[in-house]
Amino acid sequence: MRVSSSAAVAASSEVAGADGVRRPGGEVHAWLPGQNQTVCGLPLSRTRLRRFPHVPFDYSSTDVLTEADPEGAVCPRCLAATQGRRREEKAWVRHAPRP
Numbered sequence: 001m002r003v004s005s006s007a008a009v010a011a012s013s014e015v016a017g018a019d020g021v022r023r024p025g026g027e028v029h030a031w032l033p034g035q036n037q038t039v040c041g042l043p044l045s046r047t048r049l050r051r052f053p054h055v056p057f058d059y060s061s062t063d064v065l066t067e068a069d070p071e072g073a074v075c076p077r078c079l080a081a082t083q084g085r086r087r088e089e090k091a092w093v094r095h096a097p098r099p
């Protein structure tokens with residue numbers, strides 16, 4: 001499934017950013033505003049994911065999250081869908097690959 005660049009973020013928790021704007025935290029999924037489920041098919045109402053229509057889903061599998069980032073994990077299925085490429089299903093890795 002290919003998703004346009006208009007995908008926003010749905011996440012399992014939220015934190016207040018330095019400027020007071022909500023930022024997604026916890027488990028992060030791609031979400032198309034207007035839909036009631038994430039790109040990977042999780043129903044927002046049952047999973048209690050919070051919607052962040054002001055936050056574009058611009059994560060990529062090469063992103064590295066640090067302890068300073070509130071996001072704990074990015075859904076690999078949503079990543080694959082928004083990148084529009086076929087790739088192996090594998091767990092999203094927190095740490096940078098070795099050079």
Ligand SMILES: [Zn+2]
Nearest residue numbers: 029040075078
């Ligand atoms: Zn997802």
